[in-house]
Structures are given as C-alpha cells and as structure tokens.
Amino acid sequence: MPELFLILRSGYKKEYLGGDLFGGITVAIVALPLAMAFAIASGVGPEKGIITAIVAGILASLFGGSRVQISGPTGAFVVVIYDIVLRHGYEGLALATLMAGVMLMVMGLFRLGAVIKFIPYPVITGFTAGIALLIFSSQVADMLGLKIDQMPGDFLSKWQVIFSHLFQTNGIALVLGLVCVGLIVGAKRVFPKVPGPIVAVIFGAVAVQVFNLPVETIYSRFGEISPTLPTPSFAMDISLENIKLLFPSAMTIALLAAIESLLCAVVADGMIGSRHNSNSELLGQGIANIGSIAFGGIPATAAIARTATNIKAGGKTPLSGIIHAVVLILFMVYLAPYIVMIPLSALAAILMVVAWNMSEIENVKHLFKAPTSDVAVLATTFLLTVLIDLTVAVQVGVVLAAILFIKRIISVSAILDNKIATYEPLPEAFNDPDGIEYKAIKEGVEVYEINGPFFFGIADRLKFVLDAIGVTPRVFVLRMRHVPFIDATGMYALKEFQEKCVAKGTVLVLSGVQPPLLKDLKRFGFVGRVGEENIFDHIDQALIHANTLAVHHEKN
Template sequence: MPTTTARQYLSQFVPKLYTVLREGYGWHDLRSDAIAGLTVAIVALPLAMALAIASGAGPEKGLYTAIVAGFLISALGGSRVQIGGPTAAFIPVVFVVIERFGFGGLILCTLLAGLMLIAAGLLRLGTLMKYMPQPVITGFTAGIAVSIFSSQVKDALGLRMDALPAEFVPRWIAYGKHVATAQPAAIVLTVLGLAAIIALRRWRPKWPGFLVALLVCTAASLAFALPAETIGSRFGELPSALPTFDFPHIPFERTLELLPSSFTIAFLAGVESLLSAVVADGMTGGRHRSNGELVAQGVANIGTALFGGLPATGAIARTATNIRAGARSPVAGVLHAVFLLAFMLMLAPLMRYVPLAALAAVLLVVAWNMSEAENFRHTLSAPWGDRVVLLLTFLLTVFFDLTLAIEVGLVVAALIFMYRMAESVEISSGVRATDDDLPGYDPALAVDEQQRTRLPKGVEVYQISGPLFFGAANRLDSLLDQFFEPPKVFILRMRLVPYIDASGVHALKNLATRCARRGIVLVVSGLQPQPNRVLADMALGERPGQLHFTSNYERALKLAASLAESRDGPAEHPPPGAQ
C-alpha cells in the first residue's frame, strides 16, 4: 500500500480527542466540558442502573458499563461529543442471553461483538450503515420499545413473581396469573415517578427529570415507610470500589450458539452509535469519522466485558444532552465517566433505598420515547413495500427474536428494493428521432409511428431505461419473440442504462448469441461509462457481422442501414428448437 494511501486509511481511525488537543485546548473549553460532563453524569446515573436491572443484571453492571465504555468511547471515538454507555436497545437481547447462557455467556457475546465492530471499522463498513432501510430501523426500534414496556410491568405493579419469562406472550400470560399480587405501594410510586418526569419535562425541561423522579420516589418511600421493593432488598449493597477485572465462567464451548446474539449486539451497537453521531453532527455542524467510531465501539465493548459490564454503544439522548449542556470536545464524555465513578464511590450506600418502581417509571418513559410513535404512524403511510418491512420487523421483534427480526427485515427490504428496481426498468420499441440532448429535438413530435418511419427497412429498435441488473436481466430473453418477422439488424439502445452487473452482461451475451443464430446483427448504442467498463472487463466486445457497438443512436442508424443493405435478403426463420 503506497505511503499516501496508508496515511489516508489510518487517518480514519485517529481519535477526535487527539485532533481536539492538537488544535488547542484551553481553560474555557475545559470548564464547558466539565459542566456538560457533570450534567450528563447526573442523567446517566439512574438510567445505567435501570437499564441493567431491566436486562436481568445487577445495577452495578450498568454503572460499570457507563464508566468503562463511556470513557473509552469518548477517548478513542470518531465523534467530538458522543456519549457512550448502556442503552435500551440492548435490553431484549441481553435479557435472553443471560437467561439462556448466564452472565458468562453475555461476557462472551460482548467480546465477540467487540471484535466484530473492530473488524467492521477496519474494513471501512461504517459508511455502509447509512444505507440501512429506515422501515427496518423504525420497526425494530418500536418493537424494542414494546419489549421494554413489557419487561417493566412486574416492577411497575409490584407483582410477586419469581422468574420473568423472556418471550412476549408467556410473559403476559404470567402477568395475568399474578395480577392479584399487585402492590398498591409500587403502583403509587410508579405513578408518582411518571408524574414527576412528565411535569418536569413540561415546566422545567432543563432539570434532570429522571434523577429528580428517583429522589422524589425514594423520599416518599422512606417518609411513609411504603412496603415497596428497593435496589437493596433485591440486589443488596452496591459496590463502593473501583471496577475490577471480572472473569465469570465463560462458556467458550457454546461460541457457535452465541454468534447470532453477538451479531445482533454488534449490529445494534454499530447502527445506534452512528445514528447518534449523525444526530450530533446535525446539532453541532461537525463531521464524525464513522469507521473510527466503530473501532472505538469495539474496543469499548471488549473493555466493558473484561470489567463485567454490559454491551455499550453511543446513546442518542445522552449525546444530545451533552451538546445542549455546552460540550466542546470528547473531554466532556471522559469527564462524564469520571463523575459517574465518583457518584458510585460516594453514593453507593444510599442507592440501596431507591424503589424499583421508580426505576420502572424511568424505563416506561424511555420506552415511550424510543417507540417514536409519530414516526411509526408516518411510515405506515409509505408505499406498501415499506409498510410490509416495518410491520414484519416490528412483529418479529416483539413476538420472536431481535436477531431474526433484523435478518428477515433486511432480506425482505432488499427483495422489495430489487423488485422495485426491476419494475422501474423499461424496455420499449418507441424511439426518438434524435437523442434528447441533440439540437432540434421536439418532444411533441416523439410519437412511435413517426419515429419508426426513420428506421431503415429490415431494422428494428428497442430502448432500455434503468439499471440492467439481475432482477431485470431476464427481460431481455423475450425480446426477439416479439417480432412477427425477424429483422436483419436489431438496435438496442442503452443510453438510459446507468448500471449493469454480471447478470446483465450474461443476458446481453445470450441476446447476441440468439441474434446470431437467427441471422440478426445486434447493434448496441449509447453505452454509459459504467456499462462500457464492465462489458470490457468481462470481455464482451464486438463481433464483426454479429455484434457492434456505437456511441449514439444516430451512428447506430447509419450502421444498421449499411448492414441491412449488405445482406442478401431477409433473415430466415430459425428451425424449431434453434433458440
């Protein structure tokens, strides 16, 4: 690899933190970043614990993830203001992995996902994320929101249940069986938490609504001695020490079974982090390095796994909060992790009193925000194919499996896209007297009957409009069957074909062969650069007397006239079976 090319390649992975410090970083920048980091840490504290509990892990796992991954994503990432940590998108898949494989299985999943993300970044796949179909993203995001809501009913109502089923339908059946065990204290605290969050968002939007709701609910629970389950009663004391390397039993023998879940985690981490970076760019006017961001996400997930944490990615809401709080550089994200660590060390003894119903209220609001109900309704008014992809991805996410939903959603979206592209290809016998861009062209005179009067005797012409790819290539197979009497020369206009693939070249080659068998000369006119290059690469060139290429239609007409005149008579009909 030449030195210049190698330098350009490596520049994609230079952390934005290094770029910022090299450009110059002063006291005022540090002050702004410190305020922003403190603000985000206050928002992230209750979220990290709530997300971990909803995922089937202890609250300290969420804090470890926010600290370790938050630090690494900001220090190594390709965005100036990205905030990383645990997010709601991971809850369904993490819950299932822990239930089936234990926490050691999740550690292995997260490690594998980290390696996948690093590989994706090094292979420069970050730029491909922008081609993700929006109905797939909206569908699985809304499905995850429903799953999160479903997972919080137990704590929101204070139901007396043992293990919570991972599947959607069995979970609600279990809720129905235990609804009589609902605790009024838990319901009151859930309603109080929801009311506090909604009221603050309306009248004090700059206040940390989640943290205030937790404080209000905790104070009410202690003041009135409400018999509600708390973090301490379920999980015991939170650790008030630095995170340490944690190696539970890791079932390496089940690696193949965990690969689908690892792929799902990597996919979610990649998509959500890059979406968050795009949102940040829109708010700040900056530009992130997508491939560098993927590598940083991979390193962060490996790091959080080694410390016994959860999968992590860029968090859109916390990133937006960081920007609104005045963040200027990745230093804000690094300080957010430092502040979270300080909170954990100082406040761990007090966190045991936080009611689980209050955390459920936080996640119910997160689920509503994540559902993007208005965007879901808007997509339902899209063309039928988009509606199918949206609903299919949504239903599979809710009722089956997130991995299956993503895979099926992407495959169906690709098939519908190919169908649409194939349908957009037009092959018609109508031709214009001159090309659109030639002087004297009058669209009003472009009538088939008038156009065809210019064709020399024994010459037929068809025009292809649209990409000639595998979804539309078979349309060429029946072209010759449309002639009552085979012509001497057949002109195929390809001026409006911007793209051709191997299947298109194969179909064109078969058409030329069939023409030769019938004694018809094929003339291809107006090749654009990409089709011209692909035909040359695949060695489909001129065959004198059988296949010719011209740069435009006017030259094709002249060549066709001379070829038709040089032939002794009309082309003979082929014997049966000659095709």
C-alpha cells in the same frame, strides 16, 4: 483516527472546557439512574450498568469518531441481554459481547460504517417500536410491586405470568411509580433543564426512607453496591463450541451497537453542525464493549437521549464524555450507600417513560401513510421483534426491504421498442431530442432500448424480444444510454441474446454505451463477441452503421 486525537492535534480551545465540564456533569446525573435501570431490566445487577457507563463512556470518547456522543447501556440492548442471560448466564453474555466488540472493530477497520446506514427506515422504526413495547412489558411487574422469582423472556409468557400475579399488586408501589412518572414528564415540561430521572429517584428514595414504605428497593433485591471498579479480567470459557453457540447473539449485539451509534452520530451532527467518522465510531464502540466486559459490565452503545443532553448542556468535544464517566466514578465511590435506597418502582417509571419515547408513535403514524410495502416491512419487523426474536426481526426486515426495493427498481426498468413501448416508458421519453421518431431508420433495422439498471430483475425480458418482433431483422440496435450498471445476470443475458442474434443471422449493434459500462463489457469478454465496430456511444453513429449494413444486405 479518533475524533479526540484530531481535536487535540488541531488545538483544544479554552472556551471548550466550560461547556465540556458542565455537559459532562449534567449528563452523568442523567446517566446514573438510567444505567442502573437498564441493567436491572436486562436481568443483571445495577452496578453492572454503572460500570458500563463508566468504562464504555471513557473508551468510546477516547477512540470514537463523534465529537459529543455519550455511550453506555441503552434500552436497545435490554431485550437482547435479558434473553442471553436467561439462556446462557452472565458468562455467556460476556463472551457474546466480547465477540461483538471484535466484530465492531472489524467493521470499522474494513470501512463498513457507510453500509450500516443502508438499513431501511421502516426496519429501524419497526424493531425500535418493538423493543419499546418489550421494555414497557418488562417493567410492569416492578411498577405493580409484584414479587416474581423469574420472569419469562418471551412477550406472551411474560404477560401470562403478570396476569396470574395481579392479585399480589402492591398499591403503594404502584402509586409511587405513577407519581415518579408524573415527576419525570412534569420536570421535562416545567423545568426542561432539570433531569427528570434524577428527580424521580431522589423523590422515591426519600419517600421510602421518611415514610418507611413497604416497597422493594435496590438493596432489598440486590444488596449493597461496591464503591470501586472490579479488577479487569476475561475469565470466560472461550471455546469453539461456545463461540458457535453465541455467534448469532454476538451478531445481534454488534448490529444493534452499530446502528444505534451511527444513528446517534447523525442526530448529533444535525444538532452541532459537525460530521462524524462512522468507521472510527465503530472502532471506538468495539473497544468500548470489550473494555466494558473486561470490568464486568454489559454491552454498550451511544445513547441518543444522553448525547442530546450533553449537547444542550454545552458539551463540545469527547472530553465531556470522559468527564461524565469520571463523575459517575465519584457517584459510585461516595453515593453507593444512598443509591441502594432507590425503589424499583421509581426505576420502572423511568424505563416506562424511556419506552414511550423509544416507540416514536408519531413516526410510526407517519409511516402508515407511506406505500403499502413500507408499512408491511414495518409491521413485520415489529411483530417479529415482539413475538419471535430481535435477530430474526432485523434479518427478515432487511431481506424483505431489499426484495421490495428490487421490485421497485424492476418496475422502473424497461425494454422499449422503437415506436411502441413494450413496457410503459417515462413521460419525458416522448420529448427526447434523441428519440427514434426523429431518426431515419432503414427497413430491416429494429431499435430497442434498455431503460434503467440491467440486472437479474429484468434480464430475462431480453430473451424474448426477437421472438416478439415476429420478423427477423437484419440489424438489431440495442440502446443502453440509460443503463447505469449491469450485473453478472445481465451480462449473461446479453451473451445469450447475442448468440440468438448470430443464430438468426442478425447483427447486434450497441448504442449509448458509456465508458464505465464499456469497461464492464470488456472485462466480461462481451466486446470481443459483438465486435468493437458494432459498439457506439451515440444513436446517430449506431444508426448510420445499422442502415449501411441493412442496405448492403438488400443489394446482396
């Protein structure tokens, strides 16, 4: 259920209106230069950035699951969009975004919002830092005033082209860009409530017009900006061949939109003390991306910086996001002739500051104090993002993090014998009131314990336990009180072990089997194999049974 609908159903409070109005206006002022800058950096015209901020801003606020999020073009998409446009043109980008929008809606409808949150922090930090470096690199040419017809998409080639054109550096553009960087940083420190980006673009546009500075502007590169929204259309070649070709790009867009939106929602929740609905948010972002493309925009997602601005300015409900979009429409209608006066070096300055903030240097430094495996995931994701491809980086990063997680689970899972641990036990095991050292165990009874999840990572260890004992026991008690779950491989390992016990004339007894685990064992058919009379929920009952079997065997 969209958050806006829930708010309206419970009753929109009058005191919300002032905050929503001021928040929407404030964030629109911030969003205008950012939307254009992100669009230009993505290899498309500035009007597409404004269109995206308007359409996605309205639709995400109408159908999303967060109270105060502001959606539009963001830095996370710059690298992806530029690469797609470079290889497939805008029509290819449109189809990939349409597919991504459908994917996001499917994620929301199938309640996959919680799953996205499981992407490890080192992976997110690694590709975010990589994107930041790529954005910074993409703006160096405009900051230096270099006139390069077509900038390569990959990182190393981009810098080769930049170095080969350094002799063309426009000193005036560079100085203007550096002054704009100073204005953005200074405004944040001296006047924190004044949007630094709008100060920079106003200063840049005024300086260019008053002093007739020989620098490139939005108008000189892109021409005029239309003061109206285009007619919605899905005029693209939606063929099976193109869908296959663009599917990886669509997956990247969908994944980035989901991650960025849900991260933003978590940040917003912390700032206002609310709780978002992740599935509704994914559904809203899917609709927003489809709508953006219909009007000729680019991919969109929730923007953390704009959302924070909205909150600080007083935004209370999704209405602030709708107001922000309406104000942008007014800017587009009445300020189009002035917007094109903005110099590209001023927009480059904005994106360089954005890239610095995205890099999260302090978080990266802090992560380097984490375990070596986490540092390896961070570094791998970062390098793959910068040197190879963002899609590959996320996929490899997640797989690598999953492998390391499994390794850690294996390291804390063990199979312990009755007196001496086969693998190092947990310290508290020595003070266990149900420990074997306090129990009477007859000769011919062996007690081992599985400590931790019994899954494919440690399943093979059980196979060799009987061989390691040396003497074939009459009864083998396997304690499972600390087994929270068992997977198919673990089930199969148990079956093999039970068959080995039968072959050697050993009775297998299970102890500490809790109801959820017992349910899984029944479904697998293992209970029928071992016999319900040999399964107990406590070690005392299991040992009474095992000792009785051992004594009976001795008498016979």
